[in-house]
Amino acid sequence: MSETGSAYRLGCDVGGTFTDFVLYDEQSGAIHVEKCLTTPADPSVGILEGLESFRSVDPEHVARTRRIAHATTLVANAVIERKGACTALLTTRGFRDVLELRRHVRVTTYELWADPPVPLVPRHLRIPIDERIYSDGSVLRPVQPEEMEAAVASMRAQGVDSVAIAFLHSYVNPKNEQEAARLVRELAPGIAVTTSSEVLPQIKEYERTSTTVVNAYVKPLVQRYLGNLDSGLARFGYAAPLRVMLSNGGLGSVETAADFPLRLIESGPVAGAIVGRQIAHALELPEVLSFDMGGTTAKACLIRGGAMPITEELEVARSRRFTRSSGFPVAVPAVNMIEIGAGGGSIAEINAMGLVQVGPESAGADPGPICYGRGGTRPTVTDADLLLGYLNPDNFAGGSMRLDEEAARAGIEEHLARPRGQSALDAAWTVHDVVNETMAAAVRMHVTERGGNPRQATLVAFGGAGPLHACQLAAKLRIGRVMVPLRAGVLSALGLLIAPPAYDIVRTHKVPLRQLDAPATGALMEEMAGTVASLLERLDSEGDLRFRRALDVGYIGQSYQVTVPLDGAVDREEIWQRFAALYREKYGYFYDDVPAEVVNLRVLGELVGGELALEPLPPGGTAVPDGSRPAWSVRERGMRPFSVFDRNRLGPGATFEGPAIVEEASATTIVDDGAKVEVDAYGSLVIAVDLEDTP
Template sequence: MPIRAAVDIGGTFTDVVGYDDVKGTLTLGKTLSTPHDLIDGVFGGLRAADIPVDELAFAIHGSTVVVNALIERKGARTALLTTEGFRDVYEIGRINRPDAFNLAFTKHRPLVPREMIFEVPERLRADGTVARPLDEARTLEIARRLAALGVESVAVVLLHAYRDPAHEIRVGEILRAELPGVYVTLSHEISREYREFERTSTVVANAFVGPLVSDYLGRLEDRLREGGSGAALAVMQSNGGVSDVVTASGQCVQMLESGPAGGVVGTIALCEALGHREAIAFDMGGTTAKSAVIRDLTFPMASDYFLGGYATGLPIRIPCLDIVEVGTGGGSVAWLDQAGGVHVGPHSAGADPGPACYGRGGTQATITDASVVLGHLAPRGTLAGGLELDGDAARRAVGALATELGMDTASTAAGITAIGAASMANSVRAVTTERGLDPRDFVLVAYGGNGPLHVSLVARELAIRRVVVPPNPALFSAFGMLMADLRIDVVQTGVRTLSEVTAEEIESSYRELEDECGRALAEGKLEFGSIEFLRAADMRYVGQEHTVTVNVPSGLDDVGDVKRAFDTEHERRYSHSAPGEPAQIVSLRVSAVGRLRKPELTTIPEGTAVPPDEAATGVRDVVFVPAEGAVPTPVYARDALRAGNRIAGPAVIEEPTATTLLRPGDRAEVDGYGNLLLEIGARP
């Protein structure tokens, strides 16, 4: 029985979705994550999904191991080698001061201290020509000093190596000869874009987590083999595609947003089936909430990713889906500041001990505890993995906070959920309103273990009327990984003024990059079908600093086509353009996509507008507005609903891994795929 499986490790739960190629059926598993060793959670999830390891034919894995190691700064003892005279680039950074009048402002904190940064005598010019040859003798001395210091990883970032990597390659050879077993990252292997600080920050981050991640992936492969699996292991990347383990081990930083990326891929596949081309992907899990905007069914790509936020974070310059994340999840802790103000998150109760209602020793009030107090979740319900909810513990935790505030427990719980919803709505505004987009123009796709429970409040904050809740929303990101393709992205900086270059020269450069990407796919260990190449270019008007990314068609025969596309995109992005001004191509982008087999969306039986009797499982008291008291609210079992069924709020729709809450005025209809199509705030 050939089974393909996707494993998504989150901060609280580990999700597994298996697909039987013969039967065309899905199997689902959900278990608490195991922070002491994430691999234990992987196999716990496989057991929960009833997937025998020896029957795995293909596995896709997304993990928080990279982002956790970077945020917690639990990486390798790392050294940085850079061109002589540029030792302080990493520490100086860009001198960003977003909060100009904040006297307590602190800039980014480097992953590598200054005493572990070493200068290599060499120099390339911006056009790639040699200004100063590499001093190999001095490089050898540095390598031997690093050996004496006991470094575990080395990042090499030489000036303008993106134009000619010869010096970096030679430095890498010397380091690997003198430091056997030490993880070595060369900048041209990770980033071939200009901007020295961003490139340095990216490569250092890769080196910092490299030993940990490569060891983790190696141990996971070994455990799979020991279990009798011959499965090819693929790794979900931040660009929305997957790669093989060898590539992922060398470019670990590509796994930064691997879990959330799966949800975006799944949202695009779902929207394609439903006929929506514009959507907002909204993922609320146990630790964080993530948002991404999808336009014309294409991946939303970001030019920069800031680990820890723009103000004080470290830039990571890799092709990455444009996902905004806030520290608001089901496990987010409610707390008081010195002035008595209530905050929710970013600290999370995590998987251990978890929210108080988990009955595992947690005592602080969380969003999930507030949901239990209000009756949004059954006070004696059962979560995935057989976890029994403890309503009394939730009331004690929220009640303790209420006592500090001098409020009643129900009002405090409602306040916690409202604050959480406002924070999550801000993450959606960050990818819509702040970019000139109206969220009301999009359908909101809500998933994650807590997304369907809170989406009605979030949608109301944004005045969004249309919401889609897919089946098994708590495992939707893992399902999305099964819809992903093999993908390699290459970005090559080389400034060209359009008036000084021909279409043939640009076409030739694109073909060289496509050949490189195609070879990389072919040399990998994953089997795939057809290859599709996607082209884009980072462009600007002459004299500008920042760029706009423009899609470029294959078979370019007129430079004017690129200029017109850039003018149009600049107008769309900034509401103005300058068709009469000269423009430049700063970087060429090529994505090679190797098509993988994907599961089909399954349909459910047809029904009438009235849900079947077996779908109604009872009534429970639910608080929507504390001043109005509890409202007797019907409860439905989602797996008993049929296509065409309609439900008017207030109502609760339960399934094994998630709960969808319809507030008064909401309506839901079940479509042929089992999705819940919600109309928020509709009049009865």
């Protein structure tokens, strides 16, 4: 890196429709943004093409970039679309069908034919191995080399690319799994190997097996993708190491992502929520509802007390939207958020009942909405927003694309308006309103499940389509305050520059709380912290290492637990009191006469201090519109003039009222009638939504 001139950080967020880039100049504090269409066949191609645009910012930025962070939806999409590797499962004899037996829980209680998704590994590729380890870790039957040779020969004959190994009680003693993995690598070096004792050394056979299978299913795909991207960046001249956003909200190495790709399952959505947390912390907001609406999906996350909500109840590829137990469990720590099949590219159609349905199918980046002029023929949310006057056809994505309004109108008339006897404008408003109602229903459920109240939260809206829909979504949720941060359309990419390097480990340590050996448990957690520290120190040399420890505690005999934070030394009485408080808060009651047990130990390590902090802007700003254009008014149920503002000219202190449209290179914000806007010290649009006249 040059000793003079600027040093840069680069963030890149690959979405289903657009790929967003942020280049941060550490010396001047300047932030440069770019946006380009995603290349679904190989997202690394679109990334490398998009990076070319930064040469105009600084021709030498490649050599001066010292950190590259990346987020992707590749893993989740591969599982949903079933585009992973041909995968086999080696399992203890007698447990071949655990993937289909699941938890013996129906997807929906009263529907006999509502089935979960078909297992990623078909039955003929689930190979039983005659081995056994007791629950105390002692070996009853070791792995036999002859049996493994036959299993590997069968896998090779059937074209297996990846294998998951999940033996009974391997979380206590991984010896048999390790031996099986060694033999597979020796006999078939071309087959990728995943063991449950490395991926998820925790109790619960089905969840551990499912998580291991998902990891194995996407492992070859992710390894190829990251390899192509890493080598492409090197050919480009970048010497900075590539970092990847993990589902827990921290950055990890390429090696971690390649070995444990399931940790990327929420990689894309979580980056934006990190900025929501940063805003909540900077402005001391007790509750923030981050809302990220892009081209393919919308994501929402309730952030309370400035802490990211973490869950291990993540599911992917659900057969029923928003329905628990209808997908594949992925029991790794991930930010607790809801993902909705509603974005700018979501396709609108008339369903069997004659009603307009929007999503979850999306036009994506290829062919995209009709108005993109890239071959799309089915109307989308973006087409409807264009007809409603919310989007400027000559200034979309910073002027890099021109939208075809007449083509969008023709598509909406053909597929929606004429079949329903509506005008094209009324049909467009129906699409806009339906997608808002779909998102509101999902967000309301997410907030309620977490014990929150939407009315008490501040809605922080971002993503390419989020600010456009935020006011109407807030009105439906009865949220009175909306914030649209600067560079809202690429905020997830900016979140990559804010996120700290982080890694977590969870291990099963099942013991009654009254019999817990505090010194031994503390020593075990110190050992876990040492493992995390060694990984993070190899990842980055900047920042101070900080640990957070916790235990999963539940009543003896229960199959679920609550996570109890541990601030100091392990103390049985303190753990019991905290467990009581958390259990009562979550369930409304507590049994003080029923014994509890510790099930899992948790250690999260973060390197803090090296991340980017949000800085206030110089005060002073006025709101002078650049003009006006007709757009749909919710209050008047028709078109009326909206003032149009350039976001770049709205400094801190500027105020104005709706109806208004605020345009910037990466997003458009719609301010409804009656709403009032003030630009805060960080350049965010703070919108007071008029709830009195909301329909």
